[in-house]
Amino acid sequence: MPSRRAVLAGISTGALTSLTGCVSTKRTGATPGTDSNTDWPMFGADRMRSGYAPSAAAPRSSPTERFTASLEGTPIGQPIIADGTVLQSTWYGIEAFDAVSGELLWRFRDEEPGDTAVQYQPPAVHDGVAYVGTESGLVALDVESGDEQWRIETASRVSAPPVAGYDWHHLYIGTIEGELLEVSLEDRASSSPGTVRWKRSVYGEIVRLVAPNIAGVTAGTTGGEVYMVYDGRGLWRTKVPGGVTAMTAEQGNSLYVATFGGGVLKLRTAAHAGRVSWHTEVGPVAQGLLVRAAGAVYGADGGGLTKLGTDGGRERWTFAEAASTIPAAAGDTLYIGGTDSILAYKLSGGTGVAGARIDPQRWQYTHDGGYASGVSIADGAVFAAVGDEPRLLAVE
Template sequence: MPSRRSVLASIGSLATVATAGCLDVSSDIDPGTSTDTDWPMPDFDSRATSWARDAAAPRETPAERFRIDLPSPTDRPVVADGTVFLPTMGGLIALDTADGEEQWRYAPAEAAHFFPSPAVHDGTVYVTGEDPGLVALDVTDGTVKWTVESDDRMRAPPAPTRDWRALYVGDDAGRVVRVTPDGEIEWTTDVYGSVTRLVAHEPAGVFVGTTAGEVHALYDEQGVWRQPVPGKVTALAGTEGSDVYAATFGGGTLRLAGGAHAGRPRWHTPDGPTAHRSFVLAESSLFGTDGAGLTRQNHRTGERDWRLGDDYFSAPAAGGDTVYVGGRREVAAFKISGGLGIGGARFEARRWTYRFGEGSGGNPTVADGALFVPITGGEDTESGLLALE
């Protein structure tokens, strides 16, 4: 019969293994502490990671900084220098981050108008949409500085380079344009299908996703590679190297290899999240939503780590060690680590849930010490913008 000491040692070993299974490589990410972080691009940075690592944002049950009624939001707000730039069906609206007071509104047409998220840099707001193409606005009053006209709608947000030497835009005819910050067209080229997403790739390249189910890598106007994927491209995010992550409508997610591999899939997860609009890329984790919850995948293997919730569909955003997502009647905050658990069984993953009545929480933004959440109205809820802190 084994001794009492050996039995206790065995139990201790098993406990160690179980505890190890509960730990997570992302659990050492620190909370953000910066209360003046900007979110100047549609998905935070030029790689479209949607993760403001140093940004302070609500980790406990939040309070409202403000909530204001506005026309239906159409995309994620962008924040720079104390101003929220919110795209809506009634125009691009500039609001004070402290109290939501409206500063100006750009609405080029009387009819309802779709705007994607803009990009903001050095006193200029860069806006795409249905008409007339790429527009540069003065950040202080919304007056037009210059335009790059297009015969077709530009429904993809602009994609600036990391150093802001240029930004890329694309239209529904498959035309891709590289433009300098002062409006000079450096080159144009065509891809197959309407442009849905763009991600700049240094030093002079861009990844392009299309409705035709293709991802293109362009470099200095020339096509480097072209990779068919199983569906319309709904999200792109770049690695620190030359790879790109792509989400497709109904076809799962892929990691496409760059360089000499010429777009070859490193992995393909057919049942991965559609990743509505954008991913969150936080260290070894790739987050996306598809109406069936918030899913985390391992970015090296594509393996699904876990899925939480069952009704989240907004593009996620992350600040510090927390990822935020909107859904019907609420917005929620989850630990990037997924809390405790083994595999898909997770415990203590949710930080908080904030409910706001009928309607839906749209694509959130982490900036200025707060979480900015667009709201699409319902029976008892007006559309607008909610700021939580």
């Protein structure tokens, strides 16, 4: 059977014309973003981990470099952009740069320089404060100076990027030993910033958190379980067929879960208590993030970038050129790392039938820096941290 690449190469203009009437031209409903003053304040952009900023302006044609800046450590996850500052998690610590010039502002490392390398999860940023998960707990840093504001200690390493609760009243963190915590971010009669409001133990390392509801948080673990916890009490628990690698939620009580070796599932939440709506066994492993946009979820693994419909989980297309890195979407475009490049795809995947697609790409920017750990969209630019000779790159 010919490969997808061979099929695409063999489609001529005449053949394309002959497909009229059977070629899918369904619109995504997405339009180009126009706001050049947006932030990407936490992993996945928001508390639902959508990975999508629908109003954000971002390059839709061949971009130019805004800046490139050296990193002290190998990057982890997506850049976080807020208050005109880019915060990049690395194996060294948290490294902060000016979002326009790329000037180094400060670096934060919670351990001594001689200590072994550790993982710092991408922080969550709000109102001038960055909340950073470390080997020993949660640290609140002033975004402008990098100075510590307060900290809380945990029994083990913070293993999931922190997620904000409704209206940033509180923050949720999860640890490698399965401890889930809610931390107050506001002065209230019952608590002050940095107060742990409750703790809950679950089975397995917590790797992903989403907080789509007014109260409560949903946690995914390497043990292949998804938990919904409210005020420290477990509301429901669902076993999935593999360790959780990514989760994204949407309004209407739907949760999409990517697993290691077990495909992708849609769970019904709230009163449905985690019931499985559909399960696509061949869905992407989705290393880190499932982007949810325009009636679909997008994930990348060793097989490339894949689009699944949210209605039934059917695969719409896969592009092998994209690497197993963390993508991001803005307006009508999805951005992801490739081999020594950043790729921009139409959310629709272009025109075509199933895997045979015409004109799916908007642009490809070559940077000769290896794979990007992840990309983010903010301030009218695409930000990416690349691993070879580690550096932070911004194109616009």
